[in-house]
Amino acid sequence: MANQYRLDNILWALGTVAFIAITSILIGGIAKFLVKLRGFSETEQRKAFWGALFAGPWISGFFIFVAGPTLVSLYYSFTDYKLGEPIKWIGLDNYRVLLSGNGTYGERFKGAMFNSFYYGAIGVPLQIMTSLGMAMLLNREVKGIRIFRTIFYLPVILAGGPAVLLAWRYMFATNGGFVNVSLQRFADSFFLFDYMYRLLIYVVESLNGFYIGMAVQGDPIGPLKYTFPALLGLLLIGPLAFGEWNDGKRSRAFRTIEILGLVLVGILISRGLVSNPINPVWTYAFSLAAVGIMVLNAREQKWGIVRACQIVALTLLAISFVMTLKAADFDPSAGSKYLIALLIAAVPLLVPFFGEWSARTFKMMLIAAVVLGLIIFVLLIPGQLDGGRLGLIVKYMTLQSAIKHPQDQTYLEDVFPFDTISTLWFYGLILAVAALAGLLHERYPQQRKLFLYGAFAFFALLAISSFIDTRHFFQDFADIAKANGKPNYHFARFHQFTDEFPENRRVPFWLTNDLWSKPSLILITMWSSGAGMLIFLAALKGVPRVLYEAAEVDGANGMQKFFKITLPMISPALFYNIVIGVIASLQTFEMVFIIRTPETEKSLMSAAFFLYQRTFQQLEIGQGSAASWILVVIIVALTAMQFRFSKWVHYEA
Amino acid sequence: MKRKSFLFLTIAVILVLSAVAIPASAKETAAPSQPAVAAQDAQTLEIYITGLTEDTQNWFRDTIFPAFEADHPGVKLEILTGGWGTFDTDVAGWITTGEGPDIVYLGSEYAATYGKLLADMDSYLADWEDLSNFLPAALETATYDGHLRGLPLLMSPRPIFYRTDLAANPDAPLPTTFAESLAFVQENTVVGDNGVEQQGFMDIGGGLFDAQEFIGYIWSAGGELYNEDGTSAFDSPATAEALQFMYDRRRAVLPTEDTPGLPPIEGTPLASGKVVSGIFPMWNVPPTSDPIWENVAIGPYPAGENGQQLIQVFIDWLSVPEYVENKELAGEFLKFIGSKDNAIELSKVAGFTPVRTDAWDDIRANDPVWDQLLGLAQEYGRSFSDIRASAELRPLITEQVTLFLTDQQSLEDTQANLKEAYDSILEANGYLE
Numbered sequence A: 001m002a003n004q005y006r007l008d009n010i011l012w013a014l015g016t017v018a019f020i021a022i023t024s025i026l027i028g029g030i031a032k033f034l035v036k037l038r039g040f041s042e043t044e045q046r047k048a049f050w051g052a053l054f055a056g057p058w059i060s061g062f063f064i065f066v067a068g069p070t071l072v073s074l075y076y077s078f079t080d081y082k083l084g085e086p087i088k089w090i091g092l093d094n095y096r097v098l099l100s101g102n103g104t105y106g107e108r109f110k111g112a113m114f115n116s117f118y119y120g121a122i123g124v125p126l127q128i129m130t131s132l133g134m135a136m137l138l139n140r141e142v143k144g145i146r147i148f149r150t151i152f153y154l155p156v157i158l159a160g161g162p163a164v165l166l167a168w169r170y171m172f173a174t175n176g177g178f179v180n181v182s183l184q185r186f187a188d189s190f191f192l193f194d195y196m197y198r199l200l201i202y203v204v205e206s207l208n209g210f211y212i213g214m215a216v217q218g219d220p221i222g223p224l225k226y227t228f229p230a231l232l233g234l235l236l237i238g239p240l241a242f243g244e245w246n247d248g249k250r251s252r253a254f255r256t257i258e259i260l261g262l263v264l265v266g267i268l269i270s271r272g273l274v275s276n277p278i279n280p281v282w283t284y285a286f287s288l289a290a291v292g293i294m295v296l297n298a299r300e301q302k303w304g305i306v307r308a309c310q311i312v313a314l315t316l317l318a319i320s321f322v323m324t325l326k327a328a329d330f331d332p333s334a335g336s337k338y339l340i341a342l343l344i345a346a347v348p349l350l351v352p353f354f355g356e357w358s359a360r361t362f363k364m365m366l367i368a369a370v371v372l373g374l375i376i377f378v379l380l381i382p383g384q385l386d387g388g389r390l391g392l393i394v395k396y397m398t399l400q401s402a403i404k405h406p407q408d409q410t411y412l413e414d415v416f417p418f419d420t421i422s423t424l425w426f427y428g429l430i431l432a433v434a435a436l437a438g439l440l441h442e443r444y445p446q447q448r449k450l451f452l453y454g455a456f457a458f459f460a461l462l463a464i465s466s467f468i469d470t471r472h473f474f475q476d477f478a479d480i481a482k483a484n485g486k487p488n489y490h491f492a493r494f495h496q497f498t499d500e501f502p503e504n505r506r507v508p509f510w511l512t513n514d515l516w517s518k519p520s521l522i523l524i525t526m527w528s529s530g531a532g533m534l535i536f537l538a539a540l541k542g543v544p545r546v547l548y549e550a551a552e553v554d555g556a557n558g559m560q561k562f563f564k565i566t567l568p569m570i571s572p573a574l575f576y577n578i579v580i581g582v583i584a585s586l587q588t589f590e591m592v593f594i595i596r597t598p599e600t601e602k603s604l605m606s607a608a609f610f611l612y613q614r615t616f617q618q619l620e621i622g623q624g625s626a627a628s629w630i631l632v633v634i635i636v637a638l639t640a641m642q643f644r645f646s647k648w649v650h651y652e653a
Numbered sequence B: 001m002k003r004k005s006f007l008f009l010t011i012a013v014i015l016v017l018s019a020v021a022i023p024a025s026a027k028e029t030a031a032p033s034q035p036a037v038a039a040q041d042a043q044t045l046e047i048y049i050t051g052l053t054e055d056t057q058n059w060f061r062d063t064i065f066p067a068f069e070a071d072h073p074g075v076k077l078e079i080l081t082g083g084w085g086t087f088d089t090d091v092a093g094w095i096t097t098g099e100g101p102d103i104v105y106l107g108s109e110y111a112a113t114y115g116k117l118l119a120d121m122d123s124y125l126a127d128w129e130d131l132s133n134f135l136p137a138a139l140e141t142a143t144y145d146g147h148l149r150g151l152p153l154l155m156s157p158r159p160i161f162y163r164t165d166l167a168a169n170p171d172a173p174l175p176t177t178f179a180e181s182l183a184f185v186q187e188n189t190v191v192g193d194n195g196v197e198q199q200g201f202m203d204i205g206g207g208l209f210d211a212q213e214f215i216g217y218i219w220s221a222g223g224e225l226y227n228e229d230g231t232s233a234f235d236s237p238a239t240a241e242a243l244q245f246m247y248d249r250r251r252a253v254l255p256t257e258d259t260p261g262l263p264p265i266e267g268t269p270l271a272s273g274k275v276v277s278g279i280f281p282m283w284n285v286p287p288t289s290d291p292i293w294e295n296v297a298i299g300p301y302p303a304g305e306n307g308q309q310l311i312q313v314f315i316d317w318l319s320v321p322e323y324v325e326n327k328e329l330a331g332e333f334l335k336f337i338g339s340k341d342n343a344i345e346l347s348k349v350a351g352f353t354p355v356r357t358d359a360w361d362d363i364r365a366n367d368p369v370w371d372q373l374l375g376l377a378q379e380y381g382r383s384f385s386d387i388r389a390s391a392e393l394r395p396l397i398t399e400q401v402t403l404f405l406t407d408q409q410s411l412e413d414t415q416a417n418l419k420e421a422y423d424s425i426l427e428a429n430g431y432l433e
Helices: A002-037 A042-076 A093-100 A103-138 A145-158 A162-171 A178-189 A191-216 A224-241 A247-273 A280-299 A303-327 A336-353 A359-380 A388-397 A409-419 A423-440 A445-484 A492-498 A517-527 A530-541 A545-553 A558-569 A571-586 A590-595 A607-617 A621-644 B002-030 B036-040 B054-071 B087-097 B110-117 B129-133 B136-141 B178-188 B211-220 B237-253 B291-295 B327-337 B340-350 B357-366 B368-380 B390-405 B411-428
Strands: B044-050 B076-082 B103-106 B150-158 B160-163 B190-192 B195-198 B296-299 B311-319 B381-383
Touching: A002 A042, A042 A621, A093 A103, A093 A621, A103 A145, A103 A517, A103 A530, A103 A571, A103 A607, A103 A621, A103 B390, A103 B411, A145 A530, A162 A178, A162 A517, A162 A590, A178 A191, A191 A492, A191 A517, A224 A247, A224 A423, A224 A445, A247 A280, A247 A423, A247 A621, A280 A303, A280 A336, A280 A359, A280 A423, A303 A336, A336 A359, A359 A423, A409 A445, A423 A445, A445 A492, A517 A590, A530 A571, A545 A558, A558 A571, A571 A621, A590 A607, A607 A621, A607 B087, B044 B054, B044 B327, B054 B076, B054 B327, B054 B340, B087 B110, B103 B110, B103 B150, B103 B327, B110 B311, B110 B390, B129 B357, B136 B150, B136 B311, B136 B381, B150 B327, B150 B340, B150 B368, B178 B237, B211 B237, B211 B311, B211 B390, B237 B390, B237 B411, B291 B296, B296 B368, B311 B368, B327 B340, B340 B357, B357 B368, B368 B381, B390 B411
Parallel strands: B044 B076, B044 B103, B311 B381
Antiparallel strands: B103 B311, B150 B311, B160 B296, B190 B195
């Protein structure tokens, strides 16, 4: 019996070797043939053959173990495939469910994506700061520095291990855990420390309570929905409106439009294209974004991007048109409202097909976009512009937003949020303001300035008034709940923990509460920032000492040396750490798997954990594959964006 | 020329070697759905064991396997081991490829998850006379769609343990209803300046919420998970009663959501002196020979207004996947490991209870704790089975009930969300017409 096993193993091993050898020779032969076709000499052909032959094992392995499964998973993503059941082709349904954010799994995926972005947006900067700080500390000639470096690097090896993560669970225990006991002693040592400690608790709980209400729980949050776009408008328009107009500002306008345009396109693809029929508002915003990107790229003489943008935008509109028709069973009258909106949105994008690329063409495009947008507004969305919406805008503009809501919870939950204006309009507005400013600045500098001042004032009033209104909105919920003697479920976490400033015995709830679970995970990640530290340390070693000496001679202080010399000189390392950090944060899995509890499972669930759960625990291979492809596309898009906006990176060093 | 000849010769040698190797692999390519056992030897049985101790695995290797091989000449047994952490990915991989162990160790609720992918073992086991000695609740666990998919191996009853010496009123009878249980928890919980100092009740995970326990309370409130038409019954009054009980119990321990819980416990919660009652698996309580058991009372779950008390019984069982070719041999092994003598031996090594009632005599005679536990299991036991689409249900319950227990969602919304989402899951999984 044992001999039979041995023989089987030997035959399998020999067969594998033979397979690798034959495929390698075939790959070599193909390479030789291709080189021969291109007319290269006999020597070059031989070189190609042997080169490809030795790369053959890796190439065949790549196709069998990477490319093959990848393509199969792409196929599965378009199917309803539950393990053990027949595979059924369902087209884009999996993507539609996940991207629409509706239904149990749409909502769960949306929450998981928000959590992953949280890890990226908050975790990566903190991790970068920690690793850079550590690297700067270790970049000194101190006795025993190598031991320190080893100690600081050690967590990288230990951090992902289940034993260490379980140790963190003990350290983060709410009552009697090492972290809380230490923080409490620190706070008890001096009254100011106590205040700082409680302030930290208050800030973390407020921010996370708000985040849970806004992003994950999907509660109606009323005016806050447009406080943030208004603040964003202030931040973006402000620097354009004040001071001298120069190339830097023109560039900022360009970047603003590009980023917001991409965001709008992303939103449209994720929410609009996959949910039929498409809201005309989305269609118009998309068209405006495309026009904005085209106008500003044309000003940069980037005709390739302009043409690509035009073709992509028109293609997406054409796809939307067909999908809308399909949703209406190919009866144009049934979906007329949406089809007309799509056709109108396509008009400004079609303008450049007639005549030369010129400033006039782009002005025509902008005018067409604005005029046709108004038509969509007035004709295609009946009832949305009357009284309510326009009236609301006026109220906000005139600081009359502190309206008294009816004392009825149903109204607050259901009716009021629908009275509020879609935040998308404000993103579109910011985009239009920046595009017009970019266009006006050469010929009509004065008008451009007035226009920007006006826009700035508008966004400022909007931000202030909507914030005031938000307070009333929340207070009304609390009042109604109090009057009814029932708990206030609206925006519950925010209220529970932020009604009062924390008492002096309050402690963070780290791993047992959804307000603290994400910060806890980020803290554990920061503890293992040694990998980034190593990269920064190598980069810091490469900064020439002479630059600091020259700066010192000129009287530069420490901060100036850091921001003017160190940071630019290590920018390639910084860029690398950011790219890798963002990718790693979007793939967060092991920590979630180990440290989650029933109370924190939802708040910790990352996109990678979601696809694991759907694929391997619930055996829904089709939807799990779709989730993994969405994650791939997001990671690739974010990485491409980082490379696209990486002019701040200096490789001269 | 020399180089070409060398190349030619190399290819020739490789082709010859491939030709030799092909017959071994050809068996598999001819029938891709055949199991690994067919590829190596038709008389080889691979058995996958999850989450059992090293001693138990050695018992399989050194005692059971040689005995079975001696009874079945020409048969070779192999053990594959793994943890619950990689269990899902391992099993999914085997089922996808149709290659894997012949016998797979499964937990209590997995019949519904993998049921369609497991073999109908009725023709090999149904006529086995020993089957009548198995606890009916255990057989229920290993049954899917009316057919046995394997054989129960071990069981773990999950009652509530009470530390009578810590209780405020040691002589009071054990709570039997939700209301009495709530009063007990309130009476025995102590909250100090830094948080909870003594906990009147602790659940199995320590977070005052467990999805399996929630299902247990729906049952003990007189409800079921499914209506007669197969739709979910989460909108039932029994579910509402169970939810309200769990909420009130949480508030009895944690008056507000910003009350810190107990400090970390070293050792078992029951022996910590800080927990007065709780639900724990037998591996997380002191050995039954410990003197502490003199002060421990054991009782079933409390009941709702229209329900009855119960004890959840969790069964670990051995299943046979559909892809296995030699199901008869797999069935033979199941009968062998499930025999009375082997069941008793296994329970001693693994620290669990046998699922055969005729194997209990010895245990009950020698161990008063187990005697009481098994008596209660017989009287109140309900197996944790027929949980449809369990892999999707658990995260749904966790998500929705947590929102309710932490004051983020009303009772009505929780029930409505549970009902709506679970109905769509049941429909997607083919449980509803």
